[in-house]
Every structure is written in C-alpha cells, then in structure tokens.
Amino acid sequence: MIVGGGHAAAQLCVSLRQAQWPGRITLVCDEPSVPYHRPPLSKSQLNPGADSSLQLIRPTDFYAKQQVGLRLAQTVRSIDRERRTVDVGQTKLSYDTLVLATGSLNRRPPITGIELPGVFSLRTAADAEALRAQVQNAQHVAVIGAGFIGLEVASALRKIGCNVTVLEMANRVLSRVTSPAVSTYFESLHREHGVALRTGVSISMIQEKEGQLTLLEGDHSLVCRADLIVLGAGARPNDDLARLANLEVNNGILVDEANRTCDPAIYAMGDCCNQFRPLYQTRLRLESVQNATDQAKIIAAAICGLPLPAETLPWFWSDQYDVKLQIAGVSAGYDQCVLRGVAEPGSSFSAWYLNQGRLIAVDAINDPRAYVVASKLILRSARPSLQILADQDRDLKELLLSGTKTYED
Ligand SMILES: Cc1cc2nc3c(=O)[nH]c(=O)nc-3n(C[C@H](O)[C@H](O)[C@H](O)COP(=O)(O)OP(=O)(O)OC[C@H]3O[C@@H](n4cnc5c(N)ncnc54)[C@H](O)[C@@H]3O)c2cc1C
Structure with a gap:
C-alpha cells in the first residue's frame, strides 16, 4: 500500500514490478490525477499559451497493465499500526507493507490576509491551473519568497509579460541553498530581466480593495501593489500521518538505510522522510525528484529482498530564463x-x-x-x-x- 501519488510513488510501482514483485500494489492519492511531473508547474505550465496538459510520469494505462490498484482523490486520514489498516474516510484498507510518500506541504508565513482571493500557492496541478487562469489578466504579480520556486515563477511570468516584484525576507535570494556569489548572480539575472527584486523585506499584511492587493511591511508601510500574489515561502515535510501514528519524526519521518521507519512494516520515501547519508555523515531531508526516485528504488529492493542499491549523490536543477x-x-x-x-x-x-x-x-x-x-x-x-x-x-x-x-x- 503506497500513500501518496507523486514521483516516489510512481517509481516504486515501476521498480517493484521490474523486480518481479508478484503481490498486490495499491496507490492511494488525494490528487485526482495519476502521478505527474511536478517541476514543470513552476516553469512551462504557467504559460497560458503553452500546452496545459500534465506531463504524466507513466501513461494512465501503465497502472492497469502493471496491476496497480489506483485510489485517486482519496485521502488517508490515519494509520492503525496494530491492525495494519489505513483509514480513507468511508473504508479501512488493510496492508502488509505500507509506504508513505506524502511529499511536502507549502509553508504559510504568518501574514494577515494570506487567505484573500488572489493569493496563490504552488504545489499541485490544481494550484498551477488556478494560477495560470489568473495570470492572463494580471498586470502586476508579487512573489513572496526567493527560493527556487519563487524565482522560477518570476522567470515564467516575466516571459509572458507580467510585471513581477519578488520580495525576500533574507538579505539575499536562495540563501538557504547557495553561496553569496551565486545569490548575487541570480539577483542580477532577475533584475536584468526586469524583475523588481527586494531583499530584507518581511511582509506582514495583505489588504484587498476593488481587486487590487496591497502588500505591507512589519510597520505597516506600503511595499507594493499587485493584481495577484504567489507564495514561494518554502515547504515542510508532510509527516502529519506518521506523527499521528507515533512513528519517529524529526524534520521528516526518520528512516534507516533501507528507508524503513521504526515500524518494520512501514517505509517512507521522498520529500516526507529524513535519512542518514553516509557520504555526508548526517541526516538529510531532501526535496528533489532524484531523491524521491532513488529512495523508491531502495524500498523496492528492500521489499523484494534484493541487495540495496549503492548510495547515490543528491542532485537538483532549476531553470530560470x-x-x-x-x-x-x-x-x-x-x-x-x-x-x-x-x-x-x-x-x-x-x-x-x-x-x-x-x-x-x-x-x-x-x-x-x-x-x-x-x-x-x-x-x-x-x-x-x-x-x-x-x-x-x-x-x-x-x-x-x-x-x-x-x-x-
Ligand atoms: C512547483 C514545483 C517545482 C519543482 N521543481 C523541481 C525541480 O525543478 N527539480 C527538482 O528536483 N525538484 C523540483 N520540485 C520538487 C519535487 O517536485 C519534489 O521533490 C518531488 O515531487 C517529491 O516527490 P514525492 O513523491 O516525495 O512527493 P510529491 O511528488 O509531492 O507527492 C506527494 C503526493 O502525496 C499526496 N498526499 C499527501 N498526503 C496524502 C494523504 N494523506 N493521502 C493521500 N495522498 C496524500 C500529495 O497530494 C501528493 O500527490 C518542485 C516542486 C514543486 C512543487
């Protein structure tokens, strides 16, 4: 039983069948689509002129052919570890082995007015679709947060002619993931492409009047106005189910080298888990497609009793302009x-x-x-x-x- 239907879940279905796993596989995901590529959501998918169809990780008929039972648009609400069941609202589904692949959740900064219409987040296809429908009519977009997703959104929206302001609380962009020299490079890149970029600014309030949004700083001074706002304030592990089930959690679900949690019948993989990495001699929780797919391969090997694949190097990419x-x-x-x-x-x-x-x-x-x-x-x-x-x-x-x-x- 796999909970979640993103990159890790899709790869696990593939790897289990490649390893000749003969048992049943059920994939439960709260999104309505079969697994799709998430990276294009902040890149090509934001262009209203481009093909809006999702890029599926495997074609829809792959799951039937590989005898993967799909339960889409269903949310797992809790896990009963003793009875080995998960609760999906109306029914309880039983499992022998459970794999948690619940991904990340967007952080919601403490901003008054964050719930106003016109303020968007970006994680799912539905989020991208909602944003894409609105950007067509937007003259001015404000992006809160200059991490990868915030900067990729800025780049995609400049390409279609929106005026973009990026507002970052830290004193440089990408501050959590790179050095000052590389941050300075990306700041120049965005300014050269016409983005109004401000660092060291902490938005505390958003107000709306006649469809216009106003962004205010801590002392309630005006920062800028916008037709719509995109939040790119980072993510946290979606480890709530695991926490509720009393699995060990600390910035993600703690797993061993086989991605097994403290319960031998439960594994976790991808953005939601935190694993000791011998190469770096520390625990890491990574948010990347490569990490999600590599961890799925580890779990497939563990479930099938095969030798675990060798440790791989984490890698990431970002496309801007x-x-x-x-x-x-x-x-x-x-x-x-x-x-x-x-x-x-x-x-x-x-x-x-x-x-x-x-x-x-x-x-x-x-x-x-x-x-x-x-x-x-x-x-x-x-x-x-x-x-x-x-x-x-x-x-x-x-x-x-x-x-x-x-x-x-
Ligand atoms: C806009 C955007 C752009 C990105 N760009 C890049 C990039 O360029 N390069 C890169 O390497 N990475 C990128 N990432 C990160 C990458 O997409 C993630 O690291 C990757 O998707 C993680 O895979 P996952 O399977 O762990 O989780 P996800 O792909 O997030 O899938 C988790 C799934 O589980 C579902 N779920 C959660 N809880 C439940 C529940 N209780 N019941 C049922 N279903 C549940 C979620 O709805 C979701 O469908 C990007 C992410 C986003 C959001």
Missing part, C-alpha cells in the same frame, strides 16, 4: 567556495564547495561539464587542487586523473 542551474551534492556546512569562471549574466561558471578541503557540492550555471566532473569527484570524497578549480584554462579532467582519496577509503 535561459539559465540552467545544476547542483551536485549538498553545500550545507561548506567552509570554502571556489569560483570557476565569472559569475555574471550571460556567462557559464561554477561554484565549488569544500569542507576541510573535501569537495561536497557544486553549483554549475550553464556548465554541464563542471556538473559531471564534480559529481564523480564528490562521490570519491576528492580533495581537488584549488588552483586547477579556479583556473578556467586548466581542464577539469586533470582532477579526475589526479590521485584522490575515494569514498570507500
């Missing part, structure tokens, strides 16, 4: 950042993050080569030469050839 950001690894805790190339709009460059000389992450901006080389080096726990890193005339391949300590060492 004509810029592709690829991130290999996790930069949290870095003590040194080396820039390769010039961080200015129009250029390709990369930012290499090290901890005590060991490479832990790379942000590659329009630079797939840096991303590929870095991915290999991080998995080897390499300590690359800083001179080669910083010198664009030196081939990055030199780093792969030079003797570096491996992860297994």
Whole structure:
C-alpha cells in the first residue's frame, strides 16, 4: 500500500514490478490525477499559451497493465499500526507493507490576509491551473519568497509579460541553498530581466480593495501593489500521518538505510522522510525528484529482498530564463567556495564547495561539464587542487586523473 501519488510513488510501482514483485500494489492519492511531473508547474505550465496538459510520469494505462490498484482523490486520514489498516474516510484498507510518500506541504508565513482571493500557492496541478487562469489578466504579480520556486515563477511570468516584484525576507535570494556569489548572480539575472527584486523585506499584511492587493511591511508601510500574489515561502515535510501514528519524526519521518521507519512494516520515501547519508555523515531531508526516485528504488529492493542499491549523490536543477542551474551534492556546512569562471549574466561558471578541503557540492550555471566532473569527484570524497578549480584554462579532467582519496577509503 503506497500513500501518496507523486514521483516516489510512481517509481516504486515501476521498480517493484521490474523486480518481479508478484503481490498486490495499491496507490492511494488525494490528487485526482495519476502521478505527474511536478517541476514543470513552476516553469512551462504557467504559460497560458503553452500546452496545459500534465506531463504524466507513466501513461494512465501503465497502472492497469502493471496491476496497480489506483485510489485517486482519496485521502488517508490515519494509520492503525496494530491492525495494519489505513483509514480513507468511508473504508479501512488493510496492508502488509505500507509506504508513505506524502511529499511536502507549502509553508504559510504568518501574514494577515494570506487567505484573500488572489493569493496563490504552488504545489499541485490544481494550484498551477488556478494560477495560470489568473495570470492572463494580471498586470502586476508579487512573489513572496526567493527560493527556487519563487524565482522560477518570476522567470515564467516575466516571459509572458507580467510585471513581477519578488520580495525576500533574507538579505539575499536562495540563501538557504547557495553561496553569496551565486545569490548575487541570480539577483542580477532577475533584475536584468526586469524583475523588481527586494531583499530584507518581511511582509506582514495583505489588504484587498476593488481587486487590487496591497502588500505591507512589519510597520505597516506600503511595499507594493499587485493584481495577484504567489507564495514561494518554502515547504515542510508532510509527516502529519506518521506523527499521528507515533512513528519517529524529526524534520521528516526518520528512516534507516533501507528507508524503513521504526515500524518494520512501514517505509517512507521522498520529500516526507529524513535519512542518514553516509557520504555526508548526517541526516538529510531532501526535496528533489532524484531523491524521491532513488529512495523508491531502495524500498523496492528492500521489499523484494534484493541487495540495496549503492548510495547515490543528491542532485537538483532549476531553470530560470535561459539559465540552467545544476547542483551536485549538498553545500550545507561548506567552509570554502571556489569560483570557476565569472559569475555574471550571460556567462557559464561554477561554484565549488569544500569542507576541510573535501569537495561536497557544486553549483554549475550553464556548465554541464563542471556538473559531471564534480559529481564523480564528490562521490570519491576528492580533495581537488584549488588552483586547477579556479583556473578556467586548466581542464577539469586533470582532477579526475589526479590521485584522490575515494569514498570507500
Ligand atoms: C512547483 C514545483 C517545482 C519543482 N521543481 C523541481 C525541480 O525543478 N527539480 C527538482 O528536483 N525538484 C523540483 N520540485 C520538487 C519535487 O517536485 C519534489 O521533490 C518531488 O515531487 C517529491 O516527490 P514525492 O513523491 O516525495 O512527493 P510529491 O511528488 O509531492 O507527492 C506527494 C503526493 O502525496 C499526496 N498526499 C499527501 N498526503 C496524502 C494523504 N494523506 N493521502 C493521500 N495522498 C496524500 C500529495 O497530494 C501528493 O500527490 C518542485 C516542486 C514543486 C512543487
């Protein structure tokens, strides 16, 4: 029994059948669609002129062919661990093995007026559809929060001609995920594309008058006016079901290397779980498609009694305007950042993050080569030469050839 119907859930159906799992699979999801790709929701799907159909992870008939029982538009309300049942409102469904894949929930900042019509969040296809229908008539859109989703929305809406203001509480954009140099680059990029960007501004109130929304700061001074507002204030793990069922939860559902919770009959995967990662020697809760699909493969192997796949490197991407950001690894805790190339709009460059000389992450901006080389080096726990890193005339391949300590060492 899989609770949730996103990237992790779809991959688990695929991987279980690929591993010849003969048993029944039931997927319960509160959304009405079969699993679809979520990343386009903040990118191409916001364009009213573009094809609005969802990009399905697997075609609808895949589930029938693979004998996956779909229970769409149904919410699991609670888990009875003793009886091994889940409550879906009218009925109780029994399970032998339960897999929680409930994803994340958008954070709702404490802003008076956040419930007003005209204030949108973005997580599901329904959210994207509602926003897309409104942007056609909007002259001016305000985006609260300059994380990936906020900045991707800003980029998508500038492309269709909206005036966009981005308001960020921290003193720089993407502050939770990248270095000041990369933040400065993205700030310049958005300003060059005509976004009015303000950092260090905390919205406390939204007021509405005759369809116009007014955004106010802490002392109730006017920040800007907008026809509609998009919230991009981050997400939290959707671990409420697990908490209610007394599973161990701490910033996500705690799982072991096989993604098993403290109850051996229950697994958790994707955005909703938090796992110890040997490569980083710490617990991580990641919000990415790659993490969701890789954890589904681990669970399929565990359920089928197969060897667990080797640990993989976390990676992420973001598309804004004509810029592709690829991130290999996790930069949290870095003590040194080396820039390769010039961080200015129009250029390709990369930012290499090290901890005590060991490479832990790379942000590659329009630079797939840096991303590929870095991915290999991080998995080897390499300590690359800083001179080669910083010198664009030196081939990055030199780093792969030079003797570096491996992860297994
Ligand atoms: C707008 C947007 C853009 C993104 N862009 C990128 C990107 O460019 N690159 C990237 O790597 N990642 C991106 N992400 C993140 C990525 O989509 C997530 O990390 C990924 O979807 C996580 O997969 P998941 O299966 O864990 O959860 P989800 O895909 O979120 O699926 C969880 C599902 O469970 C359902 N559910 C929750 N509770 C219940 C319940 N009690 N009963 C039944 N069903 C329930 C939810 O409604 C949802 O359908 C983006 C996310 C969003 C919202």
